[in-house]
Amino acid sequence: MEFDNNSGHSRQISNIRIDRSRLKRNQYTLSLLQEGQRSGVISSQKVYQIQVEMVQVLQRLILRYTQEASTSVTTETAEGIMTSLLYAIDTYTLQYKNPDEALTHLNKESIKDIHSKGVELLRCYFEETKQLYQEVKNIKLDVPVDAYHMTIDESLPVFIKHYDIIFEAQNTMASIDYPLAVDDMRLQGVFYIRQYLERLRIETEFCRFFSLQDVMFVLINFGKISRFNYQIELFNMFELMINNAVFSLLSGGKPDNVRISGIQFEQLNRMLTAAPADQRTKLIHQALDQLQKTLQTNQALIDYIDLYRGEFVQRVNNAAKIGSFETLIIREIKEHEKTMVFKLDENDRKSDIQMRSLVDRILEISNSEEKALFIRRHFVSLHDYLDLLHAGCLFNGDYEALFRTFGDIELAILAKIIFYEKLRDATHDLSDIIEDGIEAENEWEIHYIEFMQQLEDERIKAIGNLIYEINYEDISFH
Amino acid sequence: MNLSDMLNSIQQSHHSNTIMDLVSLNEKTKERNLVLTPDDAKSLVVSRNKVLRDHARIELSNGVLKELIEVFSVSPYMNQEYYVDTLNELQEIFYYLKNETEDKVEDAKLIQLMNDYYNGSCAGSIELLRSKMEEFAENFRRDITLPDSIFKGDE
Numbered sequence: 127m128e129f130d131n132n133s134g135h136s137r138q139i140s141n142i143r144i145d146r147s148r149l150k151r152n153q154y155t156l157s158l159l160q161e162g163q164r165s166g167v168i169s170s171q172k173v174y175q176i177q178v179e180m181v182q183v184l185q186r187l188i189l190r191y192t193q194e195a196s197t198s199v200t201t202e203t204a205e206g207i208m209t210s211l212l213y214a215i216d217t218y219t220l221q222y223k224n225p226d227e228a229l230t231h232l233n234k235e236s237i238k239d240i241h242s243k244g245v246e247l248l249r250c251y252f253e254e255t256k257q258l259y260q261e262v263k264n265i266k267l268d269v270p271v272d273a274y275h276m277t278i279d280e281s282l283p284v285f286i287k288h289y290d291i292i293f294e295a296q297n298t299m300a301s302i303d304y305p306l307a308v309d310d311m312r313l314q315g316v317f318y319i320r321q322y323l324e325r326l327r328i329e330t331e332f333c334r335f336f337s338l339q340d341v342m343f344v345l346i347n348f349g350k351i352s353r354f355n356y357q358i359e360l361f362n363m364f365e366l367m368i369n370n371a372v373f374s375l376l377s378g379g380k381p382d383n384v385r386i387s388g389i390q391f392e393q394l395n396r397m398l399t400a401a402p403a404d405q406r407t408k409l410i411h412q413a414l415d416q417l418q419k420t421l422q423t424n425q426a427l428i429d430y431i432d433l434y435r436g437e438f439v440q441r442v443n444n445a446a447k448i449g450s451f452e453t454l455i456i457r458e459i460k461e462h463e464k465t466m467v468f469k470l471d472e473n474d475r476k477s478d479i480q481m482r483s484l485v486d487r488i489l490e491i492s493n494s495e496e497k498a499l500f501i502r503r504h505f506v507s508l509h510d511y512l513d514l515l516h517a518g519c520l521f522n523g524d525y526e527a528l529f530r531t532f533g534d535i536e537l538a539i540l541a542k543i544i545f546y547e548k549l550r551d552a553t554h555d556l557s558d559i560i561e562d563g564i565e566a567e568n569e570w571e572i573h574y575i576e577f578m579q580q581l582e583d584e585r586i587k588a589i590g591n592l593i594y595e596i597n598y599e600d601i602s603f604h
Numbered sequence: 605m606n607l608s609d610m611l612n613s614i615q616q617s618h619h620s621n622t623i624m625d626l627v628s629l630n631e632k633t634k635e636r637n638l639v640l641t642p643d644d645a646k647s648l649v650v651s652r653n654k655v656l657r658d659h660a661r662i663e664l665s666n667g668v669l670k671e672l673i674e675v676f677s678v679s680p681y682m683n684q685e686y687y688v689d690t691l692n693e694l695q696e697i698f699y700y701l702k703n704e705t706e707d708k709v710e711d712a713k714l715i716q717l718m719n720d721y722y723n724g725s726c727a728g729s730i731e732l733l734r735s736k737m738e739e740f741a742e743n744f745r746r747d748i749t750l751p752d753s754i755f756k757g758d759e
Contacts, residue, residue, distance in 0.1 A: 177610060198702060
């Protein structure tokens with residue numbers, strides 16, 4: 127349809143012409159100008175004029191940046207300021223849901239004014255973000271998850287303290303470790319942090335539907351199932367809680383009963399594995415709907431759960447495909463009694479002076495077996511053993527002689543330390559890891575692997591079984 | 605977005621204004637028998653843009669070039685024969701110094717410093733000025749790193 131026959135002079139803006147798929151979230155205005163020019167909504171002369179005005183604003187900002195002491199800056203600095211300038215302009219144009227409306231404003235307002243209005247909007251968003259931060263801080267969960275606390279107590283304050291609306295508005299500033307269940311990493315600057323905090327607040331509020339004991343139940347068992355120290359790992363708590371709430375509903379329980387028993391787990395495993403994919407998907411959607419109703423959630427949480435739906439359905443379907451819900455449904459894992467030969471208490475450690483004197487005496491012994499016996503007589507703490515292994519007082523055969531005196535538990539602890547990353551992956555068992563070896567960083571690790579490679583398969587298997595009985599947090603000596 | 609390309613295309617279109625701006629300084633300098641033709645001014649701007657590119661810097665005005673002309677045109681060592689060449693050399697030394705001093709010294713102070721050396725111990729020699737300014741940059745960098753290094757012994 128030809129609709130512009132008699133209106134060429136007026137450059138009438140029509141939303142039929144702008145192709146939204148060509149617009150980019152980052153550097154939105156530039157993509158809008160490009161698309162506007164391509165579709166004939168805005169003239170090339172006007173686009174050029176807008177670019178000239180942008181450079182004029184940049185010139186003023188550079189002078190402001192250098193406090194009028196310098197008319198030139200490094201290209202890197204100029205590009206950073208220009209990106210910040212465009213970010214503020216995008217903030218203004220993005221407030222119009224309709225891109226045509228944004229183009230109308232670009233056509234009739236000066237870039238200087240648009241930039242100033244964008245900066246004002248950014249100030250408002252930044253204030254809102256600070257307010258949101260306080261809210262998140264006030265409802266913070268009292269759980270021992272380092273990344274969660276570090277993000278709230280250390281990273282986000284860095285953003286609040288250093289965010290620079292004029293010269294680095296696009297910079298997110300802080301390094302955010304704690305992962306959200308649903309994150310949009312395409313966002314930058316205050317938009318990213320504001321969305322991060324909005325979602326973190328929703329997730330935290332959701333976790334607060336459950337008692338702290340229930341949250342801890344899920345976290346501790348998640349750590350045991352995943353064979354890692356949940357306190358130092360990067361994972362999302364909201365996902366764990368909502369998953370278990372849904373699984374509770376699917377097994378006939380209440381949504382707030384996230385403590386899934388072994389029997390419930392077996393039942394769920396059978397049911398979800400046997401169900402056809404469409405039936406399974408339907409069941410999950412129904413359970414999520416029920417969860418949204420029962421927990422008297424607010425609209426923001428309902429919307430957020432909807433954002434998570436797709437991902438969750440996919441995970442359940444993947445788990446059904448491989449026939450294992452082991453890591454998806456967090457159930458109670460009972461622990462066996464453990465007997466440790468190494469003492470793990472910090473207080474058992476030797477002082478530096480004691481340590482130095484013992485190392486000197488070890489160096490005087492030339493026979494490897496005698497060295498090993500001396501060490502076993504004088505050392506009890508795992509921390510001291512590790513200091514000793516790093517002290518450079520053992521050579522070649524000394525290591526083997528010492529390792530020969532160790533029982534399976536001690537060897538298992540050392541394996542847990544050396545192969546921590548590999549062991550997290552449930553598909554690797556110790557025999558495979560020993561056979562393949564790894565690129566060890568330290569001399570004692572190389573000798574340990576060599577020593578283990580000489581052991582019989584049965585013993586390696588027994589040591590391998592012990593490894594999963596060890597909680598890494600018990601040996602967190604780093 | 606390539607800022608340099610965008611700026612280049614915009615600067616090209618403002619080229620004639622820039623040239624006129626520089627030529628207008630002849631009003632002040634002609635009493636010392638120093639005059640720039642439009643071609644001279646054009647060659648100075650072309651050199652300025654190259655020096656900026658070589659030193660990875662952006663400048664959106666003629667501020668530095670104008671200041672160099674105004675300050676150095678009163679030097680007893682400046683003469684018409686080498687006027688343009690000297691200004692080109694001075695531009696290069698100036699932007700080199702801006703980078704080497706990590707933008708910590710104001711434009712006006714740097715130009716004044718260059719002028720003091722040029723008229724003083726360098727006696728109008730650009731080679732000597734370059735060498736003095738390299739020495740200055742080296743000392744400057746050493747001084748700004750000093751507070752960190754003097755406590756190294758405590759580590």
